[in-house]
Amino acid sequence: MGLSRNAFGLAAGGFEAVAVLLTVVTALAAAILILAHRIGPRRHGAAKEDTYESGMEPIGDTRRRFNVRFYLVAVLYLVFAAELVFLYPWAVLFPRLTAAANAPEPHSAQRLLEAGATPAALLVAVGVFLALLLVGFIYEWRRGVFKWN
Amino acid sequence: MPPHPISLSALLPELILLVAGCAVLLLGVATTAHRRRLAPWVTLLALVTAVVVVLFEVLITGRATRPPAAGSGLFYGSLATFVRIAALELGVLLVLVNWSAGREEERGEFLALLLFALTGLLLVAPADNLWLLFLAVELVSIPTYVLVVLSRSNAAALEAGTKYFYLGALSAAVFAYGLSFLYGVSGTASLAATTRAVVLALRDPNSLQGGLAMVGIVLSLGGLLFKIAAVPLHFYVADVYQGASSPVAGLLGFVPKLAGLIAIFKIIALTGFWDTENRAVYWLLWLLAVASMTVGNVLALRQTNIKRLLAYSGVAHAGYMLVGVLAGPLAGKALATDGVSILGNGPAAVLFYIVIYGLANLGAFAVLGLLRTRGGPCETLRDVAGLLRREPGLALLLALAMFTLMGLPPTPGFWGKFALFGSALTASRLTGDTWLIVLVIIAVLNSALAAAYYLRVIAAVLLYENDQPAYAAPREAQSIGALLCGFLILIFTFYPSGLMRAGQHATRELSEPRATAARTESPVASAVDPPFASP
Numbered sequence: 001m002g003l004s005r006n007a008f009g010l011a012a013g014g015f016e017a018v019a020v021l022l023t024v025v026t027a028l029a030a031a032i033l034i035l036a037h038r039i040g041p042r043r044h045g046a047a048k049e050d051t052y053e054s055g056m057e058p059i060g061d062t063r064r065r066f067n068v069r070f071y072l073v074a075v076l077y078l079v080f081a082a083e084l085v086f087l088y089p090w091a092v093l094f095p096r097l098t099a100a101a102n103a104p105e106p107h108s109a110q111r112l113l114e115a116g117a118t119p120a121a122l123l124v125a126v127g128v129f130l131a132l133l134l135v136g137f138i139y140e141w142r143r144g145v146f147k148w149n
Numbered sequence: 150m151p152p153h154p155i156s157l158s159a160l161l162p163e164l165i166l167l168v169a170g171c172a173v174l175l176l177g178v179a180t181t182a183h184r185r186r187l188a189p190w191v192t193l194l195a196l197v198t199a200v201v202v203v204l205f206e207v208l209i210t211g212r213a214t215r216p217p218a219a220g221s222g223l224f225y226g227s228l229a230t231f232v233r234i235a236a237l238e239l240g241v242l243l244v245l246v247n248w249s250a251g252r253e254e255e256r257g258e259f260l261a262l263l264l265f266a267l268t269g270l271l272l273v274a275p276a277d278n279l280w281l282l283f284l285a286v287e288l289v290s291i292p293t294y295v296l297v298v299l300s301r302s303n304a305a306a307l308e309a310g311t312k313y314f315y316l317g318a319l320s321a322a323v324f325a326y327g328l329s330f331l332y333g334v335s336g337t338a339s340l341a342a343t344t345r346a347v348v349l350a351l352r353d354p355n356s357l358q359g360g361l362a363m364v365g366i367v368l369s370l371g372g373l374l375f376k377i378a379a380v381p382l383h384f385y386v387a388d389v390y391q392g393a394s395s396p397v398a399g400l401l402g403f404v405p406k407l408a409g410l411i412a413i414f415k416i417i418a419l420t421g422f423w424d425t426e427n428r429a430v431y432w433l434l435w436l437l438a439v440a441s442m443t444v445g446n447v448l449a450l451r452q453t454n455i456k457r458l459l460a461y462s463g464v465a466h467a468g469y470m471l472v473g474v475l476a477g478p479l480a481g482k483a484l485a486t487d488g489v490s491i492l493g494n495g496p497a498a499v500l501f502y503i504v505i506y507g508l509a510n511l512g513a514f515a516v517l518g519l520l521r522t523r524g525g526p527c528e529t530l531r532d533v534a535g536l537l538r539r540e541p542g543l544a545l546l547l548a549l550a551m552f553t554l555m556g557l558p559p560t561p562g563f564w565g566k567f568a569l570f571g572s573a574l575t576a577s578r579l580t581g582d583t584w585l586i587v588l589v590i591i592a593v594l595n596s597a598l599a600a601a602y603y604l605r606v607i608a609a610v611l612l613y614e615n616d617q618p619a620y621a622a623p624r625e626a627q628s629i630g631a632l633l634c635g636f637l638i639l640i641f642t643f644y645p646s647g648l649m650r651a652g653q654h655a656t657r658e659l660s661e662p663r664a665t666a667a668r669t670e671s672p673v674a675s676a677v678d679p680p681f682a683s684p
Contacts (some may be wrong), residue, residue, distance in 0.1 A: 015357055135171040142178035 072145050083133055090126050097122060159225055162199040162233055163271050169195030170264035177257010185257065189626070192244050192260040196267070200237040203230065222278035222339075231655030232274035232411060235504050239403055239511070240267045242637075245630030246396040246515040251299045259299045262292035266404055273408045279328045279338040282412055286324070289408040290317050290376065293401060300394035309392020316385045317375065324372025330365030331419065334358055340415060348421040354429065362420075363429060369416050370433070376409025378460075379467040380440040387448075390460035395526065396627070398456055399514030402463050403507030410503060413474060414496055418659060423477035426580075434475045435588060441468030442595040449602050454529050458602055459513060462554060465599060466506050469569055472592055473499035475585070476572040478659045493575040496659050497652035498568035504648060505561045505641060509553035512634030516547045519627050522619040530605065535615030543621055544610045546635045553638050555603040556596050561641035561648075566596060568649065 051058045093112070098119045100110055140146070157164065169191055176188045207230060243263065251259045269288025276282040294317055298310030332338055335346030347366070350358035375382040390398040417423070422430045445464030452458040476495030520527035520536070520543065527533060536544040553562035570589045577585035621628070641648055 132171070135174060139174050139178055142175070 069148070072140075076140065076145065079133060079136060083130075086129060087126070090122065094119065094122060159223070162202050162237065163268050165195055165199045165202065166264050166268040166271070170261045170268065173257055173264060174261035175257070177255070177261065179257075185253075188257045188260050189244065189248050192264060193241065195264065196237055196240045196244060200234070200241070203233045203237065222281045223272075223275040224277035225275050226658040228411070228414075228655045228658055229271075229274040231500060231651055232407065233271055234651075235500075235507075236267055236270045236404075236407065239504070239507055242508075242511060242630050242633055243267075243396075243400050243404075245626045245633065246399060246511060246518065247300075248626030248630070249624055250394060250396055252302055255299050259296065262295050262299070263400070266292040266296070270404055270408050273411045276415070277340050279332055279340070279343065282340075282415060283321075283325055283328055286373070286376065286408055286412050287321055289405055290321065293405055296397050296400065297389060297393040300397040301392075305392040306394070307392075309389045312385055312392075313389045316382075320372045320375030320382060322372075324369050327365045327368025327370070327372060330361050330368065334362045334365060340419065344419050344421060347419050348425065351420060351425075351427060366416060366420055366430065367433065370413065373409045373413050373416065374437065376405045377413070377467045377470070378406070378464050379437055379471065380444045380464065383441070383445065383461075383464045383467075386464060387452075387457040387460040390463075391454060391456045391528070395456065395514040395518035395528075396511075398459070399511035399518075402459070402510035402514070403503070406463075406467070407503055407507070410470060410474075410499060414659060417474060423659070431475070434471055435584065438468045438471035438475060438588060439591055441465065441471060442592060443468070446595050446598045446602075449599070452602070453531070455517060455533065455606060456514075456528055458606070459510060459554075462599065462602070463506075463510065465595065466502075466554075468595070469566065469592060470499045470502055470506075472573050472588060473502065473569040475588070476569075476576040478656045492568065492571035494653060494656055495569070495572040495576065496656040497649065498565065498572050500652040500655055501645070501649050502565035502569055505553065505565045505638075508634050508637050508641075509550045509562060512631060512638065513547055513550035513554070515627060515631035515634060516543050516550070519543060519621050519624060519631060520619040521622050523617065527619045530609045531615075532619050533606070534609045534613040535618040536610045537612075538614075539618040540621050543631070546631060547610050548607045549635055549638055551603045551607050555600050557600075559642055561638060561645050564641075564645040564649070566592075 047053065097112060097117065100113055101119055173188045173191050173195075176184055176191060179185050240263075244260070247259070247263065250256070266289050269285050269290075269292075272285035272288065273282065276285045294310055294314040297313055298306055300306055331343055331347060334350050335343040337343060337346075347362045350356070350362040353359050354363060371382070374380075375385075378386045390401065393401065417430070417434075420427055420430050442465045445461050445466070445468060449458050449461035449465065452461060473495035476498075478494045478496045517527055517533075520533065520540070522532045533547070536547070549560070553560040556562040556566040570592055573585050573589050573592075577583065577589075
């Protein structure tokens with residue numbers, strides 16, 4: 001019973017479709033590689049062997065030093081991107097949950113309510129999340145990450 | 150009926166640590182030096198408060214379990230209480246030993262990360278859901294990578310931290326990959342439901358489901374072997390221990406190991422291994438245990454740097470602990486002895502052993518961290534030679550820690566090995582499995598082999614002469630931490646039964662057969678635990 005359907009959405013033992021897919025994907029990839037190798041034209045020339053075949057001309061080596069501050073910018077970007085990624089579904093869900101909590105008849109978000117996700121709990125949860133991010137933000141500010149000189 | 154809301158009071162110790170971690174992080178960047186110096190005190194206060202909260206709850210309510218909060222993915226059983234008390238009490242020692250770790254201006258970060266790692270450790274035991282288990286284990290691991298780098302300001306620490314981070318990230322990926330297979334087999338993340346599905350799938354190992362479940366188990370165990378530093382994922386351990394400062398190396402011997410072992414218990418329990426004989430899992434664990442102790446001991450024999458020596462001895466100790474995992478919690482129950490004997494309960498022996506190992510390891514590293522020789526840190530056998538003359542207290546403490554790691558009677562290390570190997574023998578008597586006896590013989594031979602290198606340290610400290618012996622740095626908190634480690638080892642020498650009984654209670658939830666759909670959302674059997682801390 002518990003195994004009749006699994007997370008792949010397939011009936012137990014019903015992995016034939018996956019096998020077919022794998023075979024087709026492998027065959028197709030191999031065919032493309034072999035064909036490109038066999039029938040592709042081979043031309044050489046100064047323009048062809050450039051770094052960017054039809055783009056800008058490279059200026060100097062790629063292996064050069066760059067400022068370690070970019071690392072902090074990347075970390076900051078991650079902090080705010082993660083914040084956004086979590087806030088977006090929350091913002092979509094919150095009004096629907098509030099509507100479900102107030103609606104007399106069953107609502108599309110009813111199952112979430114039954115799982116214990118009341119609007120108040122959700123508000124507290126997102127508040128805790130923002131507070132934790134705020135701690136990180138204050139820490140970075142105090143460490144002088146935002147000064148660029 | 151509306152379900153219980155997620156009960157925040159159940160999470161009080163974790164919340165205390167989390168809030169204190171944030172506070173310490175901000176104190177570390179405070180403008181005045183006076184406030185910055187508060188950070189270790191706040192850390193210590195938070196840990197002591199959390200210990201008091203946990204003990205108070207156990208003593209007042211007289212039970213170590215809580216009704217689970219629906220949908221929270223957390224199950225507060227007796228195992229969680231044991232891990233809480235062990236982690237918080239060793240956490241106090243860790244803070245004392247690491248009181249002045251790293252650079253002064255980075256101490257806030259250091260202590261905050263220590264608190265976050267301990268929060269993760271507290272969450273590993275109650276995690277009742279595959280994703281929470283993963284997150285909790287990673288919450289332990291990720292701060293430890295940074296702790297290694299922060300602990301010293303030299304290139305060796307950076308190198309150690311980088312190695313530890315990249316290999317740790319790889320192991321986390323392997324662990325998550327394994328969990329995804331288990332999720333694929335069961336279709337749910339809840340551990341109880343996954344147990345049922347995995348046990349059912351493993352009944353026919355040749356089926357696709359069985360194969361996928363086995364891949365999931367092997368991969369997730371593989372990721373966790375990194376955390377406990379067992380063969381074949383032990384390669385990082387010596388370099389990391391050597392690069393980190395000694396007190397942080399002591400931390401690495403306990404915090405990630407306990408988290409990894411608890412997670413291994415949970416993954417092994419998923420297969421129903423302790424109820425149903427699963428030969429594949431059995432041989433996997435058997436070989437890992439033998440390889441870990443042999444490789445660890447042989448590599449440790451050749452070390453002259455005590456930190457590397459202790460690192461490889463940690464690999465060997467991970468092997469000894471896998472013997473207890475293999476023995477399982479059920480043998481003693483089935484034999485129906487007096488009911489309190491630890492000799493039939495492998496996981497209880499493992500819990501006893503990891504606490505003792507953590508204490509002795511931390512004690513040894515705390516002493517090394519306190520010692521200075523020719524202005525530098527004290528790391529090699531030559532550095533500690535002749536310590537008895539100059540610093541008799543620390544020399545005896547180091548010797549005590551080494552004797553405990555060696556397993557010399559009557560130190561608690563002996564009681565731990567006795568319980569581990571005894572549980573394996575009991576299990577073999579029950580199942581008639583001679584390979585378990587072979588395993589115990591190999592383990593005992595390994596313990597004898599290990600004595601060789603522990604005795605080299607002891608001999609250097611107590612017997613050798615040195616014209617420039619190491620001297621102790623004047624660090625009060627670190628000295629107190631080291632002394633407390635020695636004191637606790639002495640207590641467990643004369644009174645091991647308290648901790649053993651605690652381990653027995655803790656593993657009660659493991660010895661209930663979960664595979665037969667017996668475990669639902671509200672476990673009844675474990676709700677009648679006697680008081681955890683009763684003597």
